[in-house]
Amino acid sequence: MRRLLSCCVLLCLGLLARAEDRVHWEITPRVTAPGQPFRLQIMVESDIVLGGAQFISREIKPPRGMALRLSGQVIRAGSNEATFNFSGVAPEQVGEHVIPSFNLRFARKVVVVPEIRLQVSDKVSFRREAQARAELVLPDRVFYVGELIRGAIRMRGGENEAVVASYGLESLAEGFSMAVSAERQPLPDELGQGLQTTFDLTPIREGAGEFSLNGIMLVQSGEAGAFNQSGRDRPFAFRRRLMVAHVPERGRPAEWNGAIGRFVAEGLQLSKDKPEVGEPVRLRAILTGEGNLDRILPPEIRSDETWDVLPATERRRHAEDQRMFVYTLVPRLPGKLRTPAVRLATFDPATKTFSRLEFAPLEVTVTGNAPAQVDLVTADPSAPVAAAQPKPVTGLATPEPRRAAPLFRGSPTASLGEATGFWSANAAALGLVIMATTLAGVLGYLAAHPEIRRRRRARALMRAALAEAEACRRRSDARGFAVAVVRGLQSGVAARLDAEEQAMTQSDIVRVLPDADRPRLDILFTLAHSDRFARPGAPPDAATADADLALLRRLLTLP
Amino acid sequence: MKSFALLIFCWLTALAAADAPSVAETAYARGDFAGAVELWSGEIRAEGVTAGRLAALGNAEWRLGRKGRAMICWERALLIDPRDPVANAGIKHGLDAGGVDRPKPTAVEEYAMFLTADLWLLLAVAAFWVTVLCVAVPRLRGRPASEANQWTRVVALTVLALCFPGLWGSRSLDARAVIRKPEVSLRLTPTQFGEPLRGVAEGDVVRTERPLNGHMRVHTADGKTGWVRAGEIEAVRGPGLPADLDQKAAP
Numbered sequence: 001m002r003r004l005l006s007c008c009v010l011l012c013l014g015l016l017a018r019a020e021d022r023v024h025w026e027i028t029p030r031v032t033a034p035g036q037p038f039r040l041q042i043m044v045e046s047d048i049v050l051g052g053a054q055f056i057s058r059e060i061k062p063p064r065g066m067a068l069r070l071s072g073q074v075i076r077a078g079s080n081e082a083t084f085n086f087s088g089v090a091p092e093q094v095g096e097h098v099i100p101s102f103n104l105r106f107a108r109k110v111v112v113v114p115e116i117r118l119q120v121s122d123k124v125s126f127r128r129e130a131q132a133r134a135e136l137v138l139p140d141r142v143f144y145v146g147e148l149i150r151g152a153i154r155m156r157g158g159e160n161e162a163v164v165a166s167y168g169l170e171s172l173a174e175g176f177s178m179a180v181s182a183e184r185q186p187l188p189d190e191l192g193q194g195l196q197t198t199f200d201l202t203p204i205r206e207g208a209g210e211f212s213l214n215g216i217m218l219v220q221s222g223e224a225g226a227f228n229q230s231g232r233d234r235p236f237a238f239r240r241r242l243m244v245a246h247v248p249e250r251g252r253p254a255e256w257n258g259a260i261g262r263f264v265a266e267g268l269q270l271s272k273d274k275p276e277v278g279e280p281v282r283l284r285a286i287l288t289g290e291g292n293l294d295r296i297l298p299p300e301i302r303s304d305e306t307w308d309v310l311p312a313t314e315r316r317r318h319a320e321d322q323r324m325f326v327y328t329l330v331p332r333l334p335g336k337l338r339t340p341a342v343r344l345a346t347f348d349p350a351t352k353t354f355s356r357l358e359f360a361p362l363e364v365t366v367t368g369n370a371p372a373q374v375d376l377v378t379a380d381p382s383a384p385v386a387a388a389q390p391k392p393v394t395g396l397a398t399p400e401p402r403r404a405a406p407l408f409r410g411s412p413t414a415s416l417g418e419a420t421g422f423w424s425a426n427a428a429a430l431g432l433v434i435m436a437t438t439l440a441g442v443l444g445y446l447a448a449h450p451e452i453r454r455r456r457r458a459r460a461l462m463r464a465a466l467a468e469a470e471a472c473r474r475r476s477d478a479r480g481f482a483v484a485v486v487r488g489l490q491s492g493v494a495a496r497l498d499a500e501e502q503a504m505t506q507s508d509i510v511r512v513l514p515d516a517d518r519p520r521l522d523i524l525f526t527l528a529h530s531d532r533f534a535r536p537g538a539p540p541d542a543a544t545a546d547a548d549l550a551l552l553r554r555l556l557t558l559p
Numbered sequence: 560m561k562s563f564a565l566l567i568f569c570w571l572t573a574l575a576a577a578d579a580p581s582v583a584e585t586a587y588a589r590g591d592f593a594g595a596v597e598l599w600s601g602e603i604r605a606e607g608v609t610a611g612r613l614a615a616l617g618n619a620e621w622r623l624g625r626k627g628r629a630m631i632c633w634e635r636a637l638l639i640d641p642r643d644p645v646a647n648a649g650i651k652h653g654l655d656a657g658g659v660d661r662p663k664p665t666a667v668e669e670y671a672m673f674l675t676a677d678l679w680l681l682l683a684v685a686a687f688w689v690t691v692l693c694v695a696v697p698r699l700r701g702r703p704a705s706e707a708n709q710w711t712r713v714v715a716l717t718v719l720a721l722c723f724p725g726l727w728g729s730r731s732l733d734a735r736a737v738i739r740k741p742e743v744s745l746r747l748t749p750t751q752f753g754e755p756l757r758g759v760a761e762g763d764v765v766r767t768e769r770p771l772n773g774h775m776r777v778h779t780a781d782g783k784t785g786w787v788r789a790g791e792i793e794a795v796r797g798p799g800l801p802a803d804l805d806q807k808a809a810p
Contacts, residue, residue: 276784277747277784278746278747278748278756278776278784278785278786279776279784280748280749280771303750303752308747308748308750308753308754310748310749310750310771310772328771330747330748330749330750330753332747332748332754368784395648395652395656396618396621396622396645396648396649396652397618397644397645397648397649398645399584399587399611399614399615399618399619399645400611400614400615400644400645401581401583401584401599401602401609401611401612401614401615402581402611403609403610403611403643403645404609404610404611405610405640405642415676415677415680415729415733415796416676416677416680416681417676417680426684429688430691433691433692433695436695436699437695437698437699440698440699440701441698444701
């Protein structure tokens, strides 16, 4: 009895106890070289049906320098097992790297994955050039607030692998604004096979900032062939600490307008070479080069005794890496003038020095006269004062407010040409006249050529006869078939010969269709008109009927 | 006979009433030019614009010393009736004795002043339609064009050709404005601190070119070109009565 009781207790304990979740992981290869790709597989067994896990990429936190992305999860329906595959690239530092413990969140439970350890050793033989790899191209220096930094991720193919695609680019840039400028562009020839994604970074505040980029590239094995096109993904991750400073105040010129980079003053353009005094002309200053063209404030040009400067809207050409500053200039004096100087100060982040740019001024010939000069030239003090010309005595006429000319009525507000609907009504009337004239021309042509209508009617009759003949044939009505075919042939031939349909005979048909079978026509006509004759014709067989219909169709297709 | 005499009397009375001077004319005749301006302005607002009313209003404005308003009235009267004697006399008086300047009309403008802009346009459109119908009607009727039809075409095409300079001149006449402010400087540049070239007097007529920066580029009668503020001039082509430039805009 006691033994039975203990057995029952054990059984109850066994039933009540929950089976523990079992988690296994495996890294291939077990020990990797620095930068070597590896695969991580995590297998989970549980006491319940698991299904798919969620938010895995959010839960897993690979150590610094290691790229690790989920490649996929294997789930079987109704199974309490799940397998997760990860692709990774080992860090460059030798030693043991620990992926911290993380959770796998299933629909019904959370399974804890223990720490995973990756051994990186430089004793492992690994040829980096054989594998596809990603490189971050970013200058290694102090950056400046407002600067435009052009960076790139180069995904280079190896001897055994080719990069065919990339996706899932994620970035985290504290204190920077980032914009991808071109994605998945082919690498230059000298860098070999691969793709590159370029981006623009602009620091927006001073200090140290963390910049991280990660993504996935799709690689294919080097053995190219129709049966070896299996691709696999390989993640990449870059994390860089960037230092940002303000452009130094020491040596900063007063006219520095935020230009950071290397620029070239391409030149000035003038909308008119020979303007008149007081006539506005448009001056365009074109700046090219590498740098933050978008962020440069337009250089100020002040009005002087020769030019008056007005504000103008400027346009930016994005495609050509150039910036255009536009000004409206109004010449004040005549003669050969030079356009005002457009000066710009720039800061080169590579050499950390300021430099000045000046657009070479253009020579402009201004025509016309300045009023002061005209007065000086024309007013000769030694000349005798001209006597004032006596003006003829005139006066105002007596008002006639009730005077009305029948022809001259209207309002000075707006002319008739500006009235709404004037031109549209005229255009509509003109359109109607053109339509009516065209219609009259078409109708006149049809009236002059009655054969067009006659043949059109004959074609309609022939189509109807053809349809009727086929219907008669289907119901084995030999005489009806012959009547329909003969009527169709008569209609078609009559239109061609400009004669009456009923008067058309076999001879007329042969005149229009010379290769028609005359004896067969005789049989058809005899059969069709058998009510007039004592002896009906023989009914046609299938081949003969086809030939009759073909004859009618041929007549129908004649132009 | 009695009733006939009564009819004659009524007719003569009506004629006499029609010829009697209006209140505005009486006010003008006795020197109340402000009253005449008010009355003629009221008539124009109530009964519409005519060349005679505008010319009369111009006379009254001139008498009040408002040259700009007077020139606007006369110029607008000439837009309606290019041969209005009162407006022509007023402009001639202003040019000869009143100290205002007006660009000399070009040959095309002289030609265009034979008719109004609307009449030139109507004539051109009518000539065009006569030509079109002369071509279309024989085709619609299916008959060859008669000799009269051919002559009509030639006449219509000639009229159309003669209308083109008139239309061009009318367009040129429309591009004029009158200086409305008493002391206006013709500026070298269209800016607030643009250098004044010379003064232009109120009532001077100028040719207008194009606007920029709140200014209008103008040519004066003596060939000077410069900029004046857009609010200092009033276009000749506009509503019947001169604009009240001193009126403040509604908030």
